[in-house]
Amino acid sequence: MCVILVVDDDTTIKKSGTRENPDRLFHTCARYPKGSHCNFFRWVEEDGYVVGAETDAEVGGDYDEWRLNVSWRLGSLEGEVRATKMLIMLLSVAVVMASVLCVSLLFTLISK
Numbered sequence: 001m002c003v004i005l006v007v008d009d010d011t012t013i014k015k016s017g018t019r020e021n022p023d024r025l026f027h028t029c030a031r032y033p034k035g036s037h038c039n040f041f042r043w044v045e046e047d048g049y050v051v052g053a054e055t056d057a058e059v060g061g062d063y064d065e066w067r068l069n070v071s072w073r074l075g076s077l078e079g080e081v082r083a084t085k086m087l088i089m090l091l092s093v094a095v096v097m098a099s100v101l102c103v104s105l106l107f108t109l110i111s112k
């Protein structure tokens with residue numbers, strides 16, 4: 001059983017992922033991921049503690065979970081960069097081919 005004495009020491013701030021409260025910060029028991037925890041829950045705004053409300057990362061979460069999240073985001077961004085590079089190459093080839101076609105049409109019109 002948890003006894004919440006001080007919000008900063010005994011709780012973790014997490015970000016809600018629900019449709020009703022998207023990205024809303026809340027306090028929960030620090031032992032929640034470990035299995036033995038109380039049912040403590042409080043929205044950040046309800047107790048006036050709003051520091052870090054604009055962050056994208058979970059505050060106070062496990063370091064490993066944070067690293068996994070950052071690794072996933074980095075991999076996702078790397079994939080987007082690869083796809084964008086491929087698209088740029090494809091468009092470059094299309095522009096070159098269109099230019100060659102236009103020049104060849106121009107020469108055929110001039111030669112007539």
